[in-house]
Amino acid sequence: MREAWDRPAEGPVEVAFVEAERNSRLAAEAFFRSRKYIDGWLAHADPESGLIPRNLKDRYWNGRDAAADNYSFMVLTAAMTDRPLLEGRLREMLRTEMRLTRRVDRLPDDYDFRTRSWRRASIDRDAMIFDGAEYAKDGLLYITEWSGRGPWTERMTGIIEDIWKDPAIETPFGRIPTENFEVNGDLLQVGSRLFWLTGDRVHLERAARIGDYFLLGKRHPTRDADSLTLGDHSCEVINGLSELYFAVSRAWPEKREAYRAPLHEMFDRILETAVDETGLMFSTVNPRSGKVIDASLTDNWGYNYDGFHTVWQVDGVVRYRDAVRKALSGLKRHHSGRAWEAGSADGLADAIEGAITLLNREPVPSAHEWVDSEIRLMWGKQRPDGVIEGWHGDGNFARTSLMYALLKTQGCRLEPWRADLRVGATREGDRIRLHLSAAEPWSGRLIFDRPRHRTIMNLPVDYPRINQFPEWFTLPPELHPDGLALMLEPGRARHLEVDSRGVVR
Numbered sequence: 001m002r003e004a005w006d007r008p009a010e011g012p013v014e015v016a017f018v019e020a021e022r023n024s025r026l027a028a029e030a031f032f033r034s035r036k037y038i039d040g041w042l043a044h045a046d047p048e049s050g051l052i053p054r055n056l057k058d059r060y061w062n063g064r065d066a067a068a069d070n071y072s073f074m075v076l077t078a079a080m081t082d083r084p085l086l087e088g089r090l091r092e093m094l095r096t097e098m099r100l101t102r103r104v105d106r107l108p109d110d111y112d113f114r115t116r117s118w119r120r121a122s123i124d125r126d127a128m129i130f131d132g133a134e135y136a137k138d139g140l141l142y143i144t145e146w147s148g149r150g151p152w153t154e155r156m157t158g159i160i161e162d163i164w165k166d167p168a169i170e171t172p173f174g175r176i177p178t179e180n181f182e183v184n185g186d187l188l189q190v191g192s193r194l195f196w197l198t199g200d201r202v203h204l205e206r207a208a209r210i211g212d213y214f215l216l217g218k219r220h221p222t223r224d225a226d227s228l229t230l231g232d233h234s235c236e237v238i239n240g241l242s243e244l245y246f247a248v249s250r251a252w253p254e255k256r257e258a259y260r261a262p263l264h265e266m267f268d269r270i271l272e273t274a275v276d277e278t279g280l281m282f283s284t285v286n287p288r289s290g291k292v293i294d295a296s297l298t299d300n301w302g303y304n305y306d307g308f309h310t311v312w313q314v315d316g317v318v319r320y321r322d323a324v325r326k327a328l329s330g331l332k333r334h335h336s337g338r339a340w341e342a343g344s345a346d347g348l349a350d351a352i353e354g355a356i357t358l359l360n361r362e363p364v365p366s367a368h369e370w371v372d373s374e375i376r377l378m379w380g381k382q383r384p385d386g387v388i389e390g391w392h393g394d395g396n397f398a399r400t401s402l403m404y405a406l407l408k409t410q411g412c413r414l415e416p417w418r419a420d421l422r423v424g425a426t427r428e429g430d431r432i433r434l435h436l437s438a439a440e441p442w443s444g445r446l447i448f449d450r451p452r453h454r455t456i457m458n459l460p461v462d463y464p465r466i467n468q469f470p471e472w473f474t475l476p477p478e479l480h481p482d483g484l485a486l487m488l489e490p491g492r493a494r495h496l497e498v499d500s501r502g503v504v505r
Helices: 011-042 063-081 083-101 125-147 151-163 181-198 201-215 235-251 253-273 301-315 318-329 331-335 345-359 365-379 394-409
Strands: 102-104 282-285 292-297 413-415 422-428 431-437 442-447 484-488 494-499
Touching: 011 063, 011 365, 011 394, 011 422, 011 431, 011 494, 063 083, 063 125, 063 394, 083 102, 083 151, 102 125, 125 151, 125 181, 151 181, 181 201, 181 235, 201 235, 201 253, 235 253, 235 301, 253 301, 253 318, 301 318, 301 345, 318 331, 318 345, 318 365, 331 365, 345 365, 345 394, 365 394, 394 422, 431 484
Parallel strands: none
Antiparallel strands: 282 292, 413 442, 422 431, 431 494, 442 484
């Protein structure tokens, strides 16, 4: 007897399933390329320790690059495509990293594969703080946001605790661990989210020390600076201050009042001095004089606009949302085929990711078309062995491919994953229509996404965050908690319609 969801589609519904089938092919390629990337890099792992190198030339592991930007996205790829690899070799890599790289308390240091010892002869605490903050923010935080609490969460919280252990920098607002701009951005983001994740106010209070340092003191990012870089390594503070602002808007009203004017001043000055006629951002400006120092467009424009959109959500400043929509609306017309970062895959990944995160909130149709075209350019840079460019930025290729896959499936996945599986979705209001197929017999479960910002991170609002996997179609945890059991037969596609109540037709 044919089940209800196997009925032939008709009319507009049929068109939706045709689009879902197209999306299933795009998602399948995205998952396949991400999984292939893991194979490529594991082939270059150190034979003795099992750790991956910083790049294919430098034979050492470090926290800010190998761990943060490459290993962490191997973990996330395996979480979606290969659970045995995740629980086996990649979990063992975490244990090995913790055993070999912790030099002072739980802070990581560089481990040289040739000498089987530290790469640096002496302890450099500032370097270890940098490594630890990058590892926590760029990698471990996002593993937690996707998978929930686990050993990678424990590694993150341990690093953060030891970064804040006896902070060395005196400020009028209390001691902070570092004056490094990028690292402070990392700590703002991690601290703000750890406050929600754990419920421990100490994380918010620590982040607020950094917020005070930038917004209430003499280190304001635009008023007090002769140079502001809006690209990688500097956009962290712009976004981090917005994350802190969101947190204090819900949990510390007095601090919100103190931050509002200087935060708006920063965002307004960026719009005045750093945005081109298409809505994207220059790499570096002098925010005091208004002079453009580096007129190349930053691939991290979307990361900065995450902050604008968050502050719009908090304060309702319409010009901040309008700036986001203008940037998205101009992508296809003005920036198709752009060689971000001299044509690197990493530059493409960051630009595409920025668009996907914002499209989750502002669905501009032409920007969706731009993402579809630019992802092809990025995929074209992958080598047959799975490696992309042979450095730690390869992890960003996988991260962005996974984000794209989830966009095309509306957050749905098949588990266990295989390369021949196809799942794609289209969304209409509170329901999705799914196309499912396989080249060989398959049985498993269709996994629906959850409102992870709430169920995992305890966030009251899903504001845009750097590197997050956006939520598309989600079901509450009590609906299909273990997924939907399915069997797929070769040559027989299955079409399902699922609504927000979890009803499957």
